[in-house]
Amino acid sequence: MKSVELLSPAGNLEKLKIAIDYGADAVYGGVSHFSLRIRSGKEFDMQSFKEGIDYAHARGRKVYVTINGFPFNSQLSLLEKHMVAMAELGPDAFIVATPGVLRMAHRLLPQMPLHLSTQANVMNVLDAEVYYEMGARRIIVAREISLKDACEIKKALPDLEIEVFVHGSMCFAYSGRCLISTLQSGRVPNRGSCANDCRFPYELYAASPETGTLFRLEEDPGVGTYIMNSKDLNLASHIKEILDSGCVGSLKIEGRTKAPYYAAITAKTYRRAIDDYYRGVSAPERYQEELHTMQNRGFTDAYLINRPFEKHEDQNLDFTMMMGTHQVCGMVEEDGMHFMVKYKTLPDDELELVMPEDAPIEAVDNEIGALTCKDGRWYLRLKKLLAQNGKEWAEAHSGNLNPFVLPAPLPPFSFLRIPATPEMMSVAPKI
Numbered sequence: 467m468k469s470v471e472l473l474s475p476a477g478n479l480e481k482l483k484i485a486i487d488y489g490a491d492a493v494y495g496g497v498s499h500f501s502l503r504i505r506s507g508k509e510f511d512m513q514s515f516k517e518g519i520d521y522a523h524a525r526g527r528k529v530y531v532t533i534n535g536f537p538f539n540s541q542l543s544l545l546e547k548h549m550v551a552m553a554e555l556g557p558d559a560f561i562v563a564t565p566g567v568l569r570m571a572h573r574l575l576p577q578m579p580l581h582l583s584t585q586a587n588v589m590n591v592l593d594a595e596v597y598y599e600m601g602a603r604r605i606i607v608a609r610e611i612s613l614k615d616a617c618e619i620k621k622a623l624p625d626l627e628i629e630v631f632v633h634g635s636m637c638f639a640y641s642g643r644c645l646i647s648t649l650q651s652g653r654v655p656n657r658g659s660c661a662n663d664c665r666f667p668y669e670l671y672a673a674s675p676e677t678g679t680l681f682r683l684e685e686d687p688g689v690g691t692y693i694m695n696s697k698d699l700n701l702a703s704h705i706k707e708i709l710d711s712g713c714v715g716s717l718k719i720e721g722r723t724k725a726p727y728y729a730a731i732t733a734k735t736y737r738r739a740i741d742d743y744y745r746g747v748s749a750p751e752r753y754q755e756e757l758h759t760m761q762n763r764g765f766t767d768a769y770l771i772n773r774p775f776e777k778h779e780d781q782n783l784d785f786t787m788m789m790g791t792h793q794v795c796g797m798v799e800e801d802g803m804h805f806m807v808k809y810k811t812l813p814d815d816e817l818e819l820v821m822p823e824d825a826p827i828e829a830v831d832n833e834i835g836a837l838t839c840k841d842g843r844w845y846l847r848l849k850k851l852l853a854q855n856g857k858e859w860a861e862a863h864s865g866n867l868n869p870f871v872l873p874a875p876l877p878p879f880s881f882l883r884i885p886a887t888p889e890m891m892s893v894a895p896k897i
């Protein structure tokens with residue numbers, strides 16, 4: 467039996483490596499403004515993206531290039547050149563969103579596997595057939611589709627791969643086809659520069675054109691003013707249902723602009739859930755415990771399992787983001803010998819280690835600190851905060867740019883965390 471693919475976001479080279487190290491089978495990302503995430507596209511250049519492809523391929527993983535923006539006429543010749551240049555880097559597929567771009571890619575690069583973006587809004591067999599005949603070999607179906615309808619597409623087109631989103635931000639508009647950011651700030655969501663206007667609080671007013679009267683409507687307590695703020699998708703507790711269907715080939719995590727910790731936790735948790743499925747076990751409480759350590763907007767299982775009219779709790783009207791159950795205090799650098807501080811850290815703090823699954827680690831106790839295992843979890847207690855330059859600090863904060871010495875080598879990109887307190891929740895940094 468072929469295992470389902472776990473596909474993670476790669477917003478930059480570091481997050482690409484983190485996703486791979488924490489269990490992703492493939493990652494997706496892009497270079498330039500032809501991607502739907504301009505900010506993350508700027509994090510890569512051609513050289514670093516090639517380095518990411520080589521890193522993934524050396525570990526038997528794949529990289530898919532996002533060329534899923536909606537181009538202007540003036541950009542078409544540049545788009546052709548961009549496609550050819552990206553193909554020369556040796557990626558495993560292109561992700562495209564429009565019929566014209568799909569046809570262009572198929573004409574220019576007939577051997578390149580083409581994946582159709584969720585922005586194409588495929589919900590039925592008829593549309594899937596059209597794109598399949600145009601050269602798409604995988605379709606990332608609309609977030610609004612049901613698992614039953616996704617399986618109908620697979621049944622009609624057995625050679626077509628089906629990819630579904632299982633985690634990440636949700637858009638209040640249908641499959642992200644929103645123009646609010648364009649209207650309010652001139653930033654076009656479907657060309658990669660959404661300002662996330664739906665996440666803002668709004669006040670409602672009533673106006674009378676006859677009298678010129680304008681007055682503010684008062685919301686009832688508990689109703690809230692984040693009237694377009696969708697909760698985050700979280701299907702970790704439904705992996706068995708999805709994989710039992712037999713029609714889904716890839717589980718996709720959203721979040722190229724999210725933090726490195728997000729890249730690690732989502733990859734690690736869904737990797738565990740997938741592996742558990744093939745072992746015949748399931749531990750949804752364990753998956754949710756880990757996913758709730760991250761900042762989120764509240765979670766919803768959205769529409770893949772449940773039909774839209776059955777759902778009445780997909781919005782978070784009270785706030786745009788909340789702290790997770792844990793605060794990240796540090797991240798181990800790629801050399802494995804040092805860590806960067808991400809939150810106030812003191813000697814003798816007990817820091818829980820978050821590492822790739824089955825990473826090699828041994829207990830140690832020396833003048834720098836101690837590594838111990840308790841109830842299956844590893845903890846670091848630093849006896850001194852010694853910077854790489856030899857200076858010892860009484861405490862360190864997130865603005866401190868000095869790498870700090872570890873008592874022993876740790877897996878690259880490991881994280882150090884502690885349970886969150888109310889004080890942390892009010893000043894939580896994005897890490």
